[in-house]
Amino acid sequence: MPRPFPPSWYHLTAGDRPERQTLSGKAEADICVIGGGLAGLSAALHLAEAGTRVVLLEADRLGYGASGRNGGQIHSGQRRDILWLEKHYGFARAKALWQVGEEAKALVRSLAARFGCKITNGLIDVFHRPADEKENAHFVETLRERYDYPDIEVLSREAAAEAVGSPSYYGGCRDRGAGHLDPYAFLLGLAGATEAAGASLFEDSPALSYRKENGRFCVQTPSGEVTAERLIVTTNGRSGPFEAVTRGRTVGVNSFMVATEPLGDLENTVLPGGECASDSYFVICYWRKSADGRLLFGGGESSAGRIPSDIGSFVRPHFLRVYPQLKDIKIAHGWGGVVSITPARMPFIREIAPGVMAAAGFSGQGVALAPYVGKLLAEEALGRVPQELALYTDLKVGRVPGITALRRAMVSLAIWHGQLVDRF
Ligand SMILES: Cc1cc2nc3c(=O)[nH]c(=O)nc-3n(C[C@H](O)[C@H](O)[C@H](O)COP(=O)(O)OP(=O)(O)OC[C@H]3O[C@@H](n4cnc5c(N)ncnc54)[C@H](O)[C@@H]3O)c2cc1C
Numbered sequence: 001m002p003r004p005f006p007p008s009w010y011h012l013t014a015g016d017r018p019e020r021q022t023l024s025g026k027a028e029a030d031i032c033v034i035g036g037g038l039a040g041l042s043a044a045l046h047l048a049e050a051g052t053r054v055v056l057l058e059a060d061r062l063g064y065g066a067s068g069r070n071g072g073q074i075h076s077g078q079r080r081d082i083l084w085l086e087k088h089y090g091f092a093r094a095k096a097l098w099q100v101g102e103e104a105k106a107l108v109r110s111l112a113a114r115f116g117c118k119i120t121n122g123l124i125d126v127f128h129r130p131a132d133e134k135e136n137a138h139f140v141e142t143l144r145e146r147y148d149y150p151d152i153e154v155l156s157r158e159a160a161a162e163a164v165g166s167p168s169y170y171g172g173c174r175d176r177g178a179g180h181l182d183p184y185a186f187l188l189g190l191a192g193a194t195e196a197a198g199a200s201l202f203e204d205s206p207a208l209s210y211r212k213e214n215g216r217f218c219v220q221t222p223s224g225e226v227t228a229e230r231l232i233v234t235t236n237g238r239s240g241p242f243e244a245v246t247r248g249r250t251v252g253v254n255s256f257m258v259a260t261e262p263l264g265d266l267e268n269t270v271l272p273g274g275e276c277a278s279d280s281y282f283v284i285c286y287w288r289k290s291a292d293g294r295l296l297f298g299g300g301e302s303s304a305g306r307i308p309s310d311i312g313s314f315v316r317p318h319f320l321r322v323y324p325q326l327k328d329i330k331i332a333h334g335w336g337g338v339v340s341i342t343p344a345r346m347p348f349i350r351e352i353a354p355g356v357m358a359a360a361g362f363s364g365q366g367v368a369l370a371p372y373v374g375k376l377l378a379e380e381a382l383g384r385v386p387q388e389l390a391l392y393t394d395l396k397v398g399r400v401p402g403i404t405a406l407r408r409a410m411v412s413l414a415i416w417h418g419q420l421v422d423r424f
Contacts, residue, residue, distance in 0.1 A: 010184035042374030069337030115189025122275030
């Protein structure tokens with residue numbers, strides 16, 4: 001099956017990467033992890049380091065899902081902000097989930113340091129409607145005063161314009177505790193460490209089905225079979241025929257990104273402080289600069305199956321709206337990926353069958369949360385039952401329709417509605 005998206009700019013510039021073999025014949029493990037993104041690799045790493053025999057199956061190449069295609073932004077907290085979480089789950093739960101976000105960032109930082117992967121600090125979040133000023137101030141004050149988070153500050157309209165390098169927004173905030181990295185370099189570091197810890201990683205080995213036999217799971221791939229005591233499913237709701245539970249709680253939205261040519265003399269006109277940025281549009285834009293001075297910009301969405309033939313031209317109007325001074329800058333590469341979201345915009349993390357744990361639907365928040373949840377799933381499989389996992393497993397996450405055409409229509413409608421709202 002052809003890959004639906006072009007490789008990401010990170011894939012193209014990563015240099016030589018070891019190809020992992022395809023599973024052929026039988027393999028035995030204590031735990032079989034299905035899905036080689038940030039969540040699955042982190043689960044496998046933490047299991048292998050605890051002395052567990054782990055086999056990880058990846059349908060494509062490691063990091064060819066969202067984990068190797070994203071904006072690289074390490075966000076604080078959850079996809080739903082603390083004000084929404086407080087309203088729906090109360091202060092104590094919201095604060096505990098905020099703390100989970102802090103631990104997730106700390107884990108990424110410690111792993112990145114171990115793999116020699118650079119993190120640049122700071123995220124500028126900007127809003128595009130003057131009416132959002134009050135809520136922005138309330139959000140920042142709440143975090144500082146009630147969530148003991150001093151790393152965030154309000155940016156006035158002028159300060160936001162200076163920080164972003166664009167007068168397009170009405171204000172925002174600077175989160176010094178957030179940051180950005182090259183997500184694929186990070187993932188390759190994770191994969192290398194996981195293998196060094198003794199896990200077996202297989203590429204081009206989609207898990208097709210599983211059954212229970214003599215008390216053990218048998219996971220079938222096109223040319224092999226893994227037997228294991230437990231399964232961890234980290235396919236981000238995109239398991240194919242393997243299982244339908246996570247697919248039933250998530251929908252995929254295509255998000256597109258470009259890498260420009262190096263900005264040269266214009267580099268300091270864009271995010272002069274080196275932070276990353278994101279805005280408040282429904283069809284959100286997110287961006288940062290690469291180490292070699294390119295703009296890496298995400299903007300524009302579509303429903304599954306609808307991939308523009310020229311991704312560069314699709315994304316270009318979004319970054320020219322923010323940075324008209326870049327009108328003569330060429331786009332070096334365009335790509336996309338699927339952001340898996342749940343109706344609740346909180347991840348779906350559950351035991352989907354006895355002995356089978358799954359995590360999916362991290363929205364645009366998985367760079368920090370997916371590795372952390374992978375670690376929690378590893379701890380759970382080792383019998384430690386971390387309290388933090390319970391903060392997710394009983395969150396209300398509704399179902400989405402199972403019929404593909406209906407799902408696509410739903411996403412298209414949501415994007416269309418969002419684009420309409422964004423105009424006003
Ligand atoms: C364009 C884009 C920009 C984004 N920007 C950001 C950002 O800036 N910050 C942020 O925090 N998040 C961002 N995200 C979201 C983030 O990338 C994801 O939340 C995160 O990578 C999810 O990790 P994962 O391991 O759960 O899933 P994935 O990375 O999707 O991994 C799942 C893996 O499972 C494999 N798989 C599927 N089915 C099977 C099967 N049957 N057998 C074996 N393997 C299977 C897939 O091939 C895939 O490799 C972005 C996403 C996209 C697409």
